Amino acid sequence: MPVPPIDTADESEQEICRQHLQILALIGDKWTILVIGRLRDRTLRFGELHRAVTGISQRMLTRTLRQLERDGLLTRTVHPSVPPRVEYTLTELGSTLLDSLSYLAEWATTNRQQITANRRHYDATHQGD
Template sequence: MAPRTNPSPAPGESEEDVCRQVLRILSLIGDKWSILVIGQLRDGTLRFGELHRAVTGISQRMLTLTLRQLERDGLLTRTVHAGVPPRVEYTLTELGTTLLDSAIALGEWATTHRHEINDNRRRYDAAHPS
């Protein structure tokens, strides 16, 4: 297991401030849509429609909001190419690429353990009827 890193707060920043910032970032990049979008962009640039087809179950509105947030966080770039209609492409940034290994590992973990987790849920639900 890799050693845990706990960087010191920057001057004027409390440990509580650091924790709040980290929690906000994790809540944004840890939602299911962000992880799926990042995973789809692992092989390169995709257009909005390609992403919409690739991320099963996401609405156009939620995809738009997710892409906007990932762009705001600097994890992907949005490029608009002139034309009729305009072509919009999305690409992971260098920072976004650093998240790929963790996102893929998380997806692989979920795939590997899905049956065990589903069995645990069924047992729990049977023992704790609502």
């Protein structure tokens, strides 16, 4: 069941800007992007996510999953079994983020060679700065 939006009529521009920056920091985090990308097609258990997201520690995965759940981008379902089976699924809101992330990934793919060349040129011309 979707949570009704908060009335922002009384919020200052500074508060709204702060909230925007927090959200952008979350969705710009590499672990967030990788977790959401892995959940794109199906529900996964914690261990499956941990194996699928190369390089993430269990602690960082737990933190990332909690934040995404808190923000309503995924749901956590605990199945009563021994040991408990915990599954993660993107919410409708989380799924809406996939299109934007796909555009960013496409942009990165299209421009990666130019950016790499620019970095090499900059590094070569700014040695000793």
